[in-house]
Amino acid sequence: METAADAVAHAVRGVAAANPVVLIDGRSGAGKTSFARLLVARWPQRGRVQLVALDSLYPGWDGLAEGVEYARSSVLVPHARGVVGVWQRWDWARGERAEAHAVDPSLPLIVEGSGLLTPRTALLGDLRVWLDAPEPARRARALARDGDGYRPHWQRWAAQEDAHLAADEPQRHATASFTLL
Template identity: 70%
Template structure:
């Protein structure tokens, strides 16, 4: 029996995220571009944000990596598809054309767009959010990721994170995710499928 410490942590979610980040980072390294685009999709609470943050921290290249969460772009609780279209037009299309993109944060309390943010086309870009992996978006990405997790885990993580703010909207948001999955089959379209417990 070895006395060496196990490389596995006691947290299966942490282990799964570590494995997923390594797989995505390897795909990014194979792209070989200075400014690759990574798209991370998955249902609410699956672990998209955690994976995206860890990927940025473990980025296989040098320099700054831009990270955009669609939670800052969706125009309200019925805005999944509109938020994805907004991200595509204001962030991903300009980035792909070598142009500066500009997006405005959605202020959930005021129900309107707020301050503007620029996206540098010369820098790598990670965009994460539910509904993101559509055929139109996939054409603008270098690496696509689908994050899969069981419903009880997803729900617990999402409601632990957002609590009473999210609870009354869980079902209406899930219906929009269902429609996206039925229309676009994002898991089958992804370069990497990350399975998080």
């Protein structure tokens, strides 16, 4: 994972923008969150980088596509237009949106989450990363991270990821792809 994060950090240096946008997609358990945090720690530019995780935006277990659209309209489009974006965290326990968070368009931005690379979002990312891992490793990581709360939803979420892969061909939109074991 460190080598992949170093490669993306190096690619960030080549982006001709003070506020580049990195989009990270992959199936559940592929390592997106860990990769994004490592990339933040190795960010090659001065100053702060913002990180938005789609796990905070998806509106429940059936909301993969809706969460991606929410990220596009509330975070990515405003950032691209140079205006402050505002998103509200999804409170999974209450089943509703919660506190608001602002995204500063003058700062770099990393957005990570399943379903993120689509034809519409790819246009808004300077670097677009696809992460993959074998299904047993992904499942083990996801269930270790989220425990029994995720177990009954694994297949339900995987079906939405399958639909995303078929409709959006995220690997085709990626500027870099890595398999993490």
